[in-house]
Amino acid sequence: MREPTYLILTALAAGPRYGYAIIQDVAELSQGSTSLLPGTLYTALDRLAAEGLVELDREETVEGRLRRYYRLTPGGAAALETATARMRRLTTAAEARLRTLRPHTA
Numbered sequence: 001m002r003e004p005t006y007l008i009l010t011a012l013a014a015g016p017r018y019g020y021a022i023i024q025d026v027a028e029l030s031q032g033s034t035s036l037l038p039g040t041l042y043t044a045l046d047r048l049a050a051e052g053l054v055e056l057d058r059e060e061t062v063e064g065r066l067r068r069y070y071r072l073t074p075g076g077a078a079a080l081e082t083a084t085a086r087m088r089r090l091t092t093a094a095e096a097r098l099r100t101l102r103p104h105t106a
Contacts, residue, residue, distance in 0.1 A: 001083040007034055008044055009053065009080040012072040016057040019068065045070055053079055
């Protein structure tokens with residue numbers, strides 16, 4: 001799973017969000033290292049919806065503009081859990097190898 005997808009699913013794990021709120025969450029979660037443009041986000045949301053990982057929660061009009069709220073599906077939550085476990089295993093392996101580079105202290 002690519003990082004932007006992982007971050008979008010992570011943002012939605014906190015509850016339904018609309019586009020701009022997802023963009024803000026992704027920036028916050030990544031500490032500014034990932035910045036999604038609206039076109040990129042909505043393309044990803046369409047793909048994730050087609051895969052059954054997210055779905056439309058509701059639509060509402062705010063100040064004359066339509067907001068679409070998306071939510072994580074059970075399949076999306078499972079995919080996020082699987083990706084998180086995979087990254088945890090990789091992180092543990094990397095940390096173990098990095099420890100071998102550190103000088104031993106007696």
